Amino acid sequence: MTKTAPLLDVAGLTLKIGGSGRTVVNDVSFQVFPGEIVGIVGESGSGKTLAARAVMGFIPPAVRLEGGTIRFDGQDVMAMDGKALRTMRGSRVGMVFQEPMTSLNPSMLIGRQLDEGLALHRKLDASQRRALILDMLKRVGLRDPEGALTAYPHQFSGGMRQRIMLASVMLLKPALLLADEPTTALDAVVQRDVMELMVELTQANDTAVLLISHDLGMVARYCSRIVVMCQGDVVEQGLSDDILARPQHPYTRKLLSAMPHRLPARALPEVKTPIVAVRDLIVEYPGRQGFFRKEQAKRALHGISIDVQPGEVVAVVGGSGSGKTTLGQSIAGLVKPAGGEIRFNGKPIEKSDAAYWDYRLNCQMVFQDPYSSLDPRMTIQQLVAEPLRLVPNMSPADRKARVAEVLTEVGLGEGFAERYPHELSGGQRQRIAIARAIVRRPSFVIADEPVSALDVTVRAQVLELFDELQKKHGFSCLFISHDLGVVEQVADRVIVMQDGRIVEEGPRDDIFDNPRHPYTQKLLAAVPGLESTAEGGVRLFWRRAENDKAITG
């Protein structure tokens, strides 16, 4: 390997929570060499973030250091005093956080925020600093660096903010960059752009990177070595290709198998009437109405037409702002369209119509955020039973039996009936949300990003459950997601949306193997393709978008 001494050497790091004495990081050792990119992968609760923060000397007050050493450039971080720590932070070690919305101070101009670190750590005068900042902002791809200096963070999108954050950290040319889930809050395409930029900048400055993420695919793409953590322990570490192709630890195998993979295409029976037919759907969000002026309405959907056949799973994919959620909400009746028509079982949806009730009872929805979609004051029993209230001719005993049946179907069992949502984990809550959606045995389910708030392995379980239920009950589904990996696993047909328009649509295999529209190609280039290897691992391959800049590394 590298001949030089490691830049960061963590040995036997053990952290415990003060009160309970629970071990949250257990005997963790890893090294980072100069200029190298190392990834720490794990799910929530794996201790990856704590381990990384300890490197900076940031340990929450409730957490105690039990043992181990952290050496940065030969110096013991734990033995450093306040002044030495402050010099190390920022100047030698930079950090990029997960939330671009909160990691920049909202009440400070971008220029001043960037200047802060430089003024503190470098002996330069104001004009030199300004020149450096402008140069850096240009390099991270801001169109108008001069203007950005006097702008506030809220004037930029999430991706742009993360670029600015990166700029502020890289200005000081640190020897090590800690990136804690730097792109998790961004959509796939933006995520890839930011990662490429990060790799490019750090390589140019010979900065080592410690990348912390739950996304094994992304880590494998950019890191030379991977450390896999599970519940405070390092279960496996090694070269990226080895870990992927020949995973040794069962947990790594579990993580790998949780990566979405394509199942063989299904043959669906030919049917005449689509269950849902949308024609030229237009949705507008009204502009702000002031006393003197009325802003123009913003058009979210520009005439969308789609059909969903009985039993079919149609995925709608696109970045944020593509209108995919609006499409789902208008079919669910939550958003009133400005034009166009939605037909359910061949009949237009209109209130106070017999057909309307057929639609209302048969069209259900699973929401993205399982923490917000369940009424916190109701028990699981009440939550799942609520949709049955409107089903005609159902006795209380029947209802109770149906709820028990559905709870068993989603893998929770009756024991959960008397609990409240806050007593459940995210995955269990999403199972409840699915149970609530299918308890009436609907013929059509809209799932809006149903798994994007979940951990990798939980996501795989919920997806599997969803797939199982879909096959068992045969409901049609509109599956809305920004994650093409997930879509590849569940969809029969894929619709790609951009800026409120459909740019491409077709059977899943066609879209994934032979994308025609540049935006589809760009989306696909952001997610890994998988090939299983003989050793129980996988090999990743990356699709290239046409007229795409060459990928560094």
Next chain:
Amino acid sequence: MSSDSTMSTGGTMKKTRRMKLPAPNAIVGGTLITLLLLTAGTGALWTPYDPLKLSFREKLAAPSALHWLGTDEFGRDVLSRLMAGAATSVWISILTVTLAVIMGTTIGLFSGYMRGWTDRIIMAFNDALLAFPGILLALGLLAVVGANKYGIIVALGIAYTPSVARVVRGTVLSLREREFIAASRVMGNSEGFTMARHILPNCIAPLTVLATSMFGYVLLAESALSFLGLGVPPPAPTWGNMLAGSRPYIGQAVWLGIFPGLAISLTLLGINLLGDAVRDRLDPRMRGSR
């Protein structure tokens, strides 16, 4: 990780929850309020002496075996007057808070659910009322409805409605954006059912806190109005006019001021403690987390 650990202990948690004693604030608050209600209840039916009976021979008598809390400037028994006053004050406060909560919740729910111009107009009016201090508004209204027991209830009830409306509207607005409201609509529930089943119950926690603290304020406001001579007219006793009446004699007969004052303070303390406990109890998320 934390969610997983709560899961595995879910069964035992339920058991310990049932066996657990109530929180200390619930015990203290509950005792104080029980005492108050007992006093008020007894006071409405029976008092050691007639609270209105004058006895000039015994005027300004210090606490003794005959008159436990002493007598006032007209020789009336302070304990009897305190008990009779408790009945009046508590009754007025309960009715006032009920009135304010009903009116405020209706306005807040309607305004928050309708949004748009309806909301703006209602809230502009509401905020204009909110700009006046409650006691000042009540004073003005009392001039219109007349200074008596029911005048006070109406005046204070109206004066405290805007703050309830504000709190309810704010809660409704934030609840409306939650996905479980959308889920209820997708289920096919009517707007009315959604409001009653999902929005109103989730307003209860902030409402309880508001109502309990308001009960205290109203008790205080009623005392203040009586103190100013605008409340329940003498000779009928209330804690406020007893406190007011004690002023000229505070040098010679401290008990005249101390006992009504103590009664008001202890009641407020009890209400606040109990309010917190009730809120925690009503919120399923707070259960067992203590």
